[in-house]
Amino acid sequence: DTGVSQDPRHKITKRGQNVTFRCDPISEHNRLYWYRQTLGQGPEFLTYFQNEAQLEKSRLLSDRFSAERPKGSFSTLEIQRTEQGDSAMYLCASSPSHDEQFFGPGTRLTVL
Amino acid sequence: AQTVTQSQPEMSVQEAETVTLSCTYDTSESDYYLFWYKQPPSRQMILVIRQEAYKQQNATENRFSVNFQKAAKSFSLKISDSQLGDAAMYFCLTQGGSEKLVFGKGTKLTVNP
Numbered sequence: 536d537t538g539v540s541q542d543p544r545h546k547i548t549k550r551g552q553n554v555t556f557r558c559d560p561i562s563e564h565n566r567l568y569w570y571r572q573t574l575g576q577g578p579e580f581l582t583y584f585q586n587e588a589q590l591e592k593s594r595l596l597s598d599r600f601s602a603e604r605p606k607g608s609f610s611t612l613e614i615q616r617t618e619q620g621d622s623a624m625y626l627c628a629s630s631p632s633h634d635e636q637f638f639g640p641g642t643r644l645t646v647l
Numbered sequence: 648a649q650t651v652t653q654s655q656p657e658m659s660v661q662e663a664e665t666v667t668l669s670c671t672y673d674t675s676e677s678d679y680y681l682f683w684y685k686q687p688p689s690r691q692m693i694l695v696i697r698q699e700a701y702k703q704q705n706a707t708e709n710r711f712s713v714n715f716q717k718a719a720k721s722f723s724l725k726i727s728d729s730q731l732g733d734a735a736m737y738f739c740l741t742q743g744g745s746e747k748l749v750f751g752k753g754t755k756l757t758v759n760p
Binding site: 576585628 | 651682750
């Protein structure tokens with residue numbers, strides 16, 4: 536296992552379209568996290584899963600955002616009716632415990 | 648609520664010299680972790696060093712060490728013998744009371760040859 540992977544690495548979409556991102560964590564990690572990073576800022580927490588259970592959600596996660604981790608392995612983050620303000624890098628991280636998080640390369644979303 | 652402040656948006660250092668990056672934080676948690684992560688250009692974020700708040704001894708990882716002042720809520724990172732590969736965005740983070748990491752805005756470190 537070479538680490539956390541995310542797909543796609545880049546996504547360009549038109550305003551109003553739906554997009555879905557995928558994250559594959561390190562296989563033995565039961566914790567999975569999503570963050571959003573805008574230019575010049577540090578990442579901001581979006582949501583957290585332990586196995587398949589979504590245990591914490593940020594207020595940043597509006598009704599247009601939904602995340603799943605159906606079998607406790609990979610996770611998807613969907614954004615419906617995208618807006619220009621959704622343009623950002625979306626980072627996924629995984630962890631085996633309440634400790635170091637291992638980050639993926641991110642998916643850069645551009646909404647035109 | 649937890650907050651992290653990095654007051655230096657950019658820093659530069661000559662290769663082989665030492666540089667210190669500043670970080671202050673605020674938390675109401677009694678038990679928490681502090682981290683420094685680095686994000687090289689177009690590459691993924693990786694852990695540099697971690698510190699458990701209950702430990703008084705400052706963490707050290709090779710050329711990287713921290714100065715943890717719990718009462719002052721300060722957590723600075725010292726990089727000794729700077730190398731070109733140290734050039735990156737450095738983020739100070741805290742984690743406590745929940746699983747989420749709270750990031751500072753980052754310090755961009757440039758290493759001059």
